[in-house]
Amino acid sequence: xxxxxxxxxxxxxxxxxxxxxxxxxxxxxxxxxxxxxxxxxxxxxxxxxxxxxxxxxxxxxxxxxxxxxxxxxxxxxxxxxxxxxxxxxxxxxxxxxxxxxxxxxxxxxxxxxxxxxxxxxxxxxxxxxxxxxxxxxxxxxxxxxxxxxxxxxxxxxxxxxxxxxxxxxxxxxxxxxxxxxxxxxxxxxxxxxxxxxxxxxxxxxxxxxxxxxxxxxxxxxxxxxxxxxxxxxxxxxxxxxxxxxxxxxxxxxxxxxxxxxxxxxxxxxxxxxxxxxxxxxxxxxxxxxxxxxxxxxxxxxxxxxxxxxxxxxxxxxx
Amino acid sequence: xxxxxxxxxxxxxxxxxxxxxxxxxxxxxxxxxxxxxxxxxxxxxxxxxxxxxxxxxxxxxxxxxxxxxxxxxxxxxxxxxxxxxxxxxxxxxxxxxxxxxxxxxxxxxxxxxxxxxxxxxxxxxxxxxxxxxxxxxxxxxxxxxxxxxxxxxxxxxxxxxxxxxxxxxxxxxxxxxxxxxxxxxxxxxxxxxxxxxxxxxxxxxxxxxxxxxxxxxxxxxxxxxxxxxxxxxxxxxxxxxxxxxxxxxxxxxxxxxxxxxxxxxxxxxxxxxxxxxxxxxxxxxxxxxxxxxxxxxxxxxxxxxxxxxxxxxxxxxxxxxxxxxxxxxxxxxxxxxxxxxxxxxxxxxxxxxxxxxxxxxxxxxxxxxxxxxxxxxxxxxxxxxxxxxxxxxxxxxxxxxxxxxxxxxxxxxxxxxxxxxxxxxxxxxxxxxxxxxxxxxxxxxxxxxxxxxxxxxxxxxxxxxxxxxxxxxxxxxxxxxxxxxxxxxxxxxxxxxxxxxxxxxxxxxxxxxxxxxxxxxxxxxxxxxxxxxxxxxxxxxxxxxxxxxxxx
Numbered sequence: 001x002x003x004x005x006x007x008x009x010x011x012x013x014x015x016x017x018x019x020x021x022x023x024x025x026x027x028x029x030x031x032x033x034x035x036x037x038x039x040x041x042x043x044x045x046x047x048x049x050x051x052x053x054x055x056x057x058x059x060x061x062x063x064x065x066x067x068x069x070x071x072x073x074x075x076x077x078x079x080x081x082x083x084x085x086x087x088x089x090x091x092x093x094x095x096x097x098x099x100x101x102x103x104x105x106x107x108x109x110x111x112x113x114x115x116x117x118x119x120x121x122x123x124x125x126x127x128x129x130x131x132x133x134x135x136x137x138x139x140x141x142x143x144x145x146x147x148x149x150x151x152x153x154x155x156x157x158x159x160x161x162x163x164x165x166x167x168x169x170x171x172x173x174x175x176x177x178x179x180x181x182x183x184x185x186x187x188x189x190x191x192x193x194x195x196x197x198x199x200x201x202x203x204x205x206x207x208x209x210x211x212x213x214x215x216x217x218x219x220x221x222x223x224x225x226x227x228x229x230x231x232x233x234x235x236x237x238x239x240x241x242x243x244x245x246x247x248x249x250x251x252x253x254x255x256x257x258x259x260x261x262x263x264x265x266x267x268x269x270x271x272x273x274x275x276x277x278x279x280x281x282x283x284x285x286x287x288x289x290x291x292x293x294x295x296x297x298x299x300x301x302x303x304x305x306x307x308x309x310x311x312x313x314x315x316x317x318x
Numbered sequence: 319x320x321x322x323x324x325x326x327x328x329x330x331x332x333x334x335x336x337x338x339x340x341x342x343x344x345x346x347x348x349x350x351x352x353x354x355x356x357x358x359x360x361x362x363x364x365x366x367x368x369x370x371x372x373x374x375x376x377x378x379x380x381x382x383x384x385x386x387x388x389x390x391x392x393x394x395x396x397x398x399x400x401x402x403x404x405x406x407x408x409x410x411x412x413x414x415x416x417x418x419x420x421x422x423x424x425x426x427x428x429x430x431x432x433x434x435x436x437x438x439x440x441x442x443x444x445x446x447x448x449x450x451x452x453x454x455x456x457x458x459x460x461x462x463x464x465x466x467x468x469x470x471x472x473x474x475x476x477x478x479x480x481x482x483x484x485x486x487x488x489x490x491x492x493x494x495x496x497x498x499x500x501x502x503x504x505x506x507x508x509x510x511x512x513x514x515x516x517x518x519x520x521x522x523x524x525x526x527x528x529x530x531x532x533x534x535x536x537x538x539x540x541x542x543x544x545x546x547x548x549x550x551x552x553x554x555x556x557x558x559x560x561x562x563x564x565x566x567x568x569x570x571x572x573x574x575x576x577x578x579x580x581x582x583x584x585x586x587x588x589x590x591x592x593x594x595x596x597x598x599x600x601x602x603x604x605x606x607x608x609x610x611x612x613x614x615x616x617x618x619x620x621x622x623x624x625x626x627x628x629x630x631x632x633x634x635x636x637x638x639x640x641x642x643x644x645x646x647x648x649x650x651x652x653x654x655x656x657x658x659x660x661x662x663x664x665x666x667x668x669x670x671x672x673x674x675x676x677x678x679x680x681x682x683x684x685x686x687x688x689x690x691x692x693x694x695x696x697x698x699x700x701x702x703x704x705x706x707x708x709x710x711x712x713x714x715x716x717x718x719x720x721x722x723x724x725x726x727x728x729x730x731x732x733x734x735x736x737x738x739x740x741x742x743x744x745x746x747x748x749x750x751x752x753x754x755x756x757x758x759x760x761x762x763x764x765x766x767x768x769x770x771x772x773x774x775x776x777x778x779x780x781x782x783x784x785x786x787x788x789x790x791x792x793x794x795x796x797x798x799x800x801x802x803x804x805x806x807x808x809x810x811x812x813x814x815x816x817x818x819x820x821x822x823x824x825x826x827x828x829x830x831x832x833x834x835x836x837x838x839x840x841x842x843x844x845x846x847x848x849x850x851x852x853x854x855x856x857x858x859x860x861x862x863x864x865x866x867x868x869x870x
Contacts, residue, residue: 228540
C-alpha cells in the first residue's frame with residue numbers, strides 16, 4: 001500500500017489537494033500502518049502541543065506549571081521533532097510511510113574464522129564459523145570416509161615461553177568439539193599464559209588440517225606476582241601533558257626511603273632532597289631499619305620480602 | 319594533621335535509552351528515576367556543602383551516554399511530564415492518607431521533595447543537569463573524569479584494538495565538547511582493564527584511571543604499597559586500585575550500610591501495593607504495575623511484614639554510618655601509615671545510582687561524611703586523584719593485571735552462556751566498520767560539501783557516521799549485563815538486534831551504494847547520540863587521523 005501511494009502522490013495529489021505538510025517522521029513511524037484516518041488526525045493534534053513547549057521559555061516560571069501540566073496529560077510527545085542539532089529536524093514525508101527495522105542478527109557471516117576471548121585466569125571462550133567451501137576443501141583432501149571418521153578440533157597453542165626459549169618451547173593441546181557447536185569454553189590449568197588456537201579437522205591418524213587461526217590472548221594472573229627486588233619508580237610531571245622521568249634511571253632510592261615522623265616525609269620535595277645523598281652504584285646497601293617494609297605483611301604472606309641482590313647482575317642495585 | 323586520604327568516587331552511568339517512536343517507554347524511566355533520586359539529590363548536597371563552605375573533593379564520572387540523555391531535549395521534556403504525574407500522584411496520596419498519620423507525613427514529604435525537584439530542574443538548572451555538575455567542576459570542588467563512549471567493556475572489545483580506541487577517543491572528545499577542558503582521569507567501564515589500554519589512554523593525555531583491587535594486587539611486579547598508593551603503568555598513566563574494605567561496607571547488601579533495618583525499603587512500592595484501580599493512571603500504560611518511586615516502608619528486617627518508614631530515624635542512622643565509615647578508614651590509615659613513606663590513599667568507587675536510587679539515604683550519608691571529615695580535623699582527608707598525583711608524583715612502575723569489578727573479578731559477567739552469542743556479531747561489525755572507514759578514508763577527511771551541493775558524498779558520509787553510532791550503541795556493556803542478570807533481558811536482546819541490524823543494513827547499503835535516505839534520516843532521529851561528532855573517523859588508523867587534523 002504504502003509503496004504504491006508514494007509515486008502517485010508526488011506529481012499530482014499533494015500539489016493539487018494540500019500543500020506539503022511538514023510532519024515529524026517520528027510521530028508517524030510509531031503509528032502502525034493501519035489506515036489513512038489516524039494519520040490525518042495526527043498533525044492536527046500536533047500543533048497546539050508545540051506551542052506550550054515554547055511558552056515556558058519565554059514566560060516566567062510561574063506560568064509554567066499549569067502549562068506543563070496540561071501538556072503532559074494531553075499529547076506532549078510530539079515535541080520530539082524539535083530536538084536534533086545537526087540533523088534535519090523534520091522531513092517531508094507522506095504520513096503513511098513506515099519505518100522498517102529488521103532487528104535481525106545475521107545468522108552467518110560467510111567467513112572461516114575462530115576467535116578467543118579471555119573469561120578469567122582459567123577459562124577461555126572460543127567461537128568460530130566455517131564456510132561450506134572451506135570444509136569441502138578439506139573433505140576433498142581427505143576423502144569422504146576419512147572425513148567422516150575425523151573430528152573438528154581446536155588446537156590450542158601455548159606460546160608463553162617462545163619469546164625467551166625459542167619456537168621449541170611451544171606446546172599445544174587438542175580439544176575435539178561437537179560438529180554442530182559454534183563456541184566452546186576451554187578450561188585451563190595454568191594462569192598467566194599466552195595462547196592462540198587453530199580450528200580445524202583432525203583425522204583418526206592424527207593429521208591436522210587447519211581451517212582458521214585465532215587471535216592471541218594472554219590470561220591474567222590468578223595470584224600476586226613475585227615481587228621483584230628492583231622496583232622501578234617513576235615521576236610524571238605536568239598537569240595536562242605527561243613528561244616522564246624515570247627516577248630509577250637517575251637515582252635508585254626506593255629502599256632507602258625512611259619514613260620520617262614529620263608529615264611531609266613522603267612529599268616529593270623531601271624525597272628529592274634525600275636523593276643526592278644516596279650512593280649511586282651497586283655497593284649501596286638498603287637500610288635495615290625495617291620501617292619501609294613490603295606491604296605483604298599486611299596481606300598474610302611475607303614470602304617476597306625484598307632482599308638486596310648480591311652481585312651486579314641486576315640492572316638496579318638490589 | 320592528615321594522615322591519609324579518602325578518594326570518594328561516584329560513577330554515574332545509564333545506558334542510552336531514548337525512544338522517540340513511542341510515547342511512553344518503560345526503560346526511559348531508568349533515567350527519570352535516577353534524576354529524581356540520585357542526580358538532583360547529589361546536586362543538592364553539593365549545593366548545601368558549597369554554600370556552607372565545606373570543602374569537598376569528590377570525583378565523579380558522567381558517562382557520555384548519560385550526558386547525552388541528560389542533554390536531550392525530548393527526554394528533558396518527558397522528564398517534566400513524568401514529574402508532573404508523580405506530583406499529581408503524591409497529591410492524591412496526601413488526600414488518601416488523610417486518616418493514616420503514619421503515611422500522611424510520608425506523602426507530604428514526597429510531595430514536597432518532588433515539587434522542589436521540579437522547581438530545581440526547571441527553574442534553577444534550566445533542565446540541564448550536566449551544566450550544574452560542570453559548574454561544580456569549574457569551581458574546583460568536583461572532579462569529573464571521562465569514560466568510554468558507550469560504556470563498552472574493553473577487555474572483551476579489545477580483541478580488535480580499533481574498537482577500544484574508538485570507544486576511548488570518542489569518550490575523551492565528547493568530554494572536551496561538554497566540559498570544555500581536557501579530562502585528567504578516565505573511568506574504565508566496569509573497571510575493565512587489560513594491559514595495553516593504558517597506551518590508548520596515554521595517547522589521549524589521560525593521567526590516571528581506576529582498577530579493581532586485584533588489578534593492582536596481581537600487578538607485575540608486585541606493588542610495594544598495595545592499593546594504597548597508585549602505580550604507574552609503563553606508559554606513565556597512573557592506576558588507582560579500589561579498596562575492598564570500604565567498598566564492602568557500602569556495597570554489600572547484607573553487611574553493608576544500605577541493608578540497615580531503619581532505611582527505606584526499595585522493593586515495596588505503592589505501584590505494587592495499592593489498589594489497581596486507584597494506581598492505574600500512574601503505572602505502565604499497558605496496565606502492568608511498575609515502581610512509582612513512592613515507598614512508605616522501611617527494611618524492618620528479614621520479614622515480609624514491613625513497618626512504616628521513619629525519615630528522622632533513617633537520617634540519624636545515616637549520620638551514625640558516616641561516623642562508622644570514617645572511624646574504619648582511620649583505623650585502616652593508622653595501620654598503613656607506619657609502613658609507608660607517604661600518606662596512603664583509600665580509593666572508594668561506587669555507582670552513583672546506589673546513592674539515592676537504591677539506598678535512599680545515600681546522599682545524606684555522603685553529606686554527613688563530607689561534613690564530618692571537614693569538621694573533624696581527623697587523620698582523614700578527602701582528595702581527588704589528580705591532587706594526590708600532584709602531591710606524590712613519584713610512584714612505582716607496574717603493569718596492572720587484567721581485571722574488572724564484576725562478578726568474580728574478570729569478564730565472566732559479560733561473557734557466559736547467556737550473552738556470549740553477541741560477541742560474534744560485535745566483532746564482525748567492528749571489523750566491517752574498520753574496513754568501511756578505511757575504504758572511505760578520503761571522504762571522511764573532507765567536510766560536508768558547501769551548501770549540500772554534493773549530495774551523494776554527504777549522504778555517504780552521514781551513513782558512515784551513523785553506522786559507527788549504531789556499532790557504538792551495540793557495544794555497550796549494559797546489554798550483556800542485563801542479559802546475564804535476566805531482568806529486562808528481552809529489551810537488551812532487542813537493542814542489540816536493533817543496532818546490529820541497523821549497522822548491517824547501513825553496511826550493505828554503503829557497499830551496494832543503495833543508501834535509503836528517508837530510512838537513514840529516521841535512524842538519525844532515533845539514535846541521536848554523538849549526533850554532532852564524525853564517529854566513523856575514529857575508526858581510521860591513527861596516522862590518517864593525525865594527518866587529517868593537521869590539514870584541518
